[in-house]
Amino acid sequence: MTNKDPRTDIPKGAKPSEQIMTDPSKASERMRAGSMTLTLVPWVVAAVLLAILPQLFTNNSALTIMNQMSITIVFALAYNMLLGQGGMLSFGHAVYAGVGGFACMHIMNMSDFFASIPLVILPVFGGLFGMGLAMIVGSFSTRSAGTVFAMISLGVGELIAACSVIIVAFFGGEEGVSGDRTYAQPFFGVEFLQQEEVYYLTAAWVIISAALMYLWSRTPVGRMANAVRDNPERAEFLGYSSRWVRYYSFVASGFFAGVAGGLFAINYEILTEENLNTASSGVILLVTFLGGVGFFFGPIIGAIAFTLLQTVLSLSTELWAFYAGSLFLATVMFFPGGLAGLIMMHVPAFKLGKAGKLVMPYIKTLLPGAIGILGLAALVEMTFHYRHAATGDDEMTIFWTTFDSHSLMPWIIAGALTLIGLGIARATAPALKDAWSEANSAGGAS
Amino acid sequence: MDLILVNLIDGLVTGLLLFMLSAGLTLIFSMMGVLNFAHASFYMLGAYFAYQISIALGFWMGLLIAPLLVGVIGAGVERYGLRRVHQYGHVPELIFTFGLALLIEELVQFIWGKNQMPYNGPEILNFTAFAISGNSIPAYKIFMIFISVGIFLGLLYVLTKTRVGMIIQAALSYPRTVEALGHNVPLIFMGVFGVGTALAGVAGVIAGPVLGTFPGMAFVLGSIVFVTIVIGGLGSLWGALVASLLIGWITTFAKSYNIEMEDILNGIGISTPENLDDNIFRDFWSLTSPQIADILPYILMVLILIFRPAGLFGKRIQ
């Protein structure tokens, strides 16, 4: 999965045609100059976007969602340092974010100390605590990757989550720990009373953390993390202990997970057992995998897509976790590269200037497919309503239509939509396949 | 003394139940090299199916049919899901089974709702088998012990004495060679996966009435099952047995004897600090064994992994 797409490791901004040069020094010279400017572009765009978003979406709930997104981005990127970059599958990574967050809550409650530091640096403490825990756990869990690592991460995760109701002094038992962010030293007069101020703090941390994690992947230990992921034995015969390479990745990942936890603490001012448990760890795995583990920006897309999906679906259906689970399973089975993998699949077509040829076939297949899936979802919702709604409550509403779930007509309509939609998608799929191979082959009229 | 005997029996029941799950899991692991995260979900399906069948046909038909259904679903998952994901490598396989576990839980909630189901054992076993100084041992527990031991013996017999068992054992270690000898290895894989999940289904059928049939039952037991096979040594059937019984007894005893941390610490010569209520270690001092009974397996696992990474009976680290 992680090593399926080799393009990950090609420095950005270097076109293959430029790279094949006879003079090595010149080639590298050019590449360096090219990558400098080109790698900066996405960062600047992201920063500008983050700066103007609150002007476009001004209400508080939008800000809350964007903050949620930002925290998830940091956490998912940290998680992908393990899964994507290092090939380590963790089932208990929420623990590091959680412990970082709890530590931040306790700092918030240490009134004298908290009053002497500006709020903006609080996530650093979260990071340090997450890192500290990762240093302890990593000392024995990074001996091997693969199944054993996954199992230890699960065991340690469960252990610490279970401790939350036992060690009440730190985890606050079932109520959790709460505090007040506004008691910090004002930062240039800002006291973070407003949601918008918190937004900018979070956004700044997203940019900083993402940039640091990106740079990490370009350092010797970051490059070796990829090497150890792909072939630990070879890495050992290059002078690197694969265990220590994993350890450093793990500790760094723990730091940034802790930063995410700190941001959570600032945003919600409360941490509970939920921040630590296996469900939270599972969600971050889902987010990261959905976004795509093979590319640095995959988890970012995953975090944005997942938060939106969660917000939209959880408002409109009780079954949203069921849909999320189905989507996740479909991703693992059919698109192991995730959303980022799907996007990057189209790069060759764009380079050949043939991407336009895909538009019509896509519409012909994906539109009916989407309608079919919506029909299927309607059937699922109706079944659920039929089974679980209180007796006598036969009325239900989906897609802005209200009807009686016990009458036959809606079932026929939804069933027909499903069959016809999926049927058309299936019938047009071969044409899409042809268009795809045509768009990805060089030559021919374009 | 009598209480010890009661606890021994209770621990044995828990341990054997764990073993029915861990046996299948460890077999599947040594065969395909992948831990089936959804294993406990099949256990849950077993309980729910048996409940549904027991409404119409009674408990015994549930015991007969539900595991078969679970086994067929398990084989289907292997054939149409896992085999497809296999080409991407181990990590996606693990992620796949993890997603499957989530989905099965959601599916169960979708069909049966979030509440516990009124699934009960058969009337005929609803009596006290015997009593040890006032502690009655229900006949159902004895029945559970018999079923588990019977399954274990059957499994042992099939694996070591029959031709099919030999082929399976060989396929575990040398899949290519066995394939070259003309055996259909993918079919064997599918079969073992089906049988493993069916075993989990049996465990669900007989545990459902005792431990409760609710959507969280898979996750409650699931992680303990992983811990069990890690402690026993991944891929070792004997290790799974020993670790299951060990965990069964440890947790049972920890729950029924109220051992306090304070007493232990005082016993080894550390005196209780004054003003315990203000001490940052106050929670540590006031720990009791029933409180930590459920996390003892995890502590045990972490210790095992630190000092003996291959597990009690493990031969190799994968």
Next chain:
Amino acid sequence: MSTPALELNGLKKSFGKAEIIRGIDLSIGKAERHAIIGPNGAGKSTLFNLITARFAPTAGTVKLHGENLAGLEPFQINRKGLSRSFQITNIFPAMTVFENVRCALLWSQGYKYSFWHLVNKKRDLTEGADAILDKINLLERRNLPAGTLSYAEQRALEIGITIAGGADVIMLDEPTAGMSNTETDYITDLILKVTEGKTLIMVEHDMSVVFGLADRISVLVYGEILATGKPAEVRADAKVQEAYLGAALEAEH
């Protein structure tokens, strides 16, 4: 006499009851090109794995420049200046050819577990890796994923990775296995070129390669060294002729 680059004393290895290596004493001098030949199953690869600590020996010692390697991990041995290739191509297939070589340079250039250097900005790494690529004639393949190279190119890359770290003892495990004649000639020249002035220990099946490359040859049969000497001496050795050819014939049946 100066310390030999590599010295084996009474090296033994058993797997269960089967004794694969039955006591090997061998001394390989500095800058010597030494080939180990022998029929299939003689234990050549096992011997390699013992020297590089992929397996732990049952008995005996391995000394690199007079230093005992017992108890060291593969990465520690590598840091002491011993580098090896593998019989089955063992590269980083998802990384580019350039990155493969650059990874091999990191430790020897002193970057260790650094997270305060950016590899793209390090001229020594870029130029060093390009120089190696130039040596193994893969400069044109520089930015392709290593997994997409042809078999011979992957073997060349494997040699490149092996020598990149600047180790002075190079061990190559059947570098020409499975190659056509032209490819074999190409790799042989390559090996000659890149191991100039270094100690080379190689396992090889192809006799023409062995006699063209090696200063000295050891013949390994059933876990024991039958003879060691200059190519001409070994070729003339009646015992070798008989045992080696006999075993080779046996192996074919």
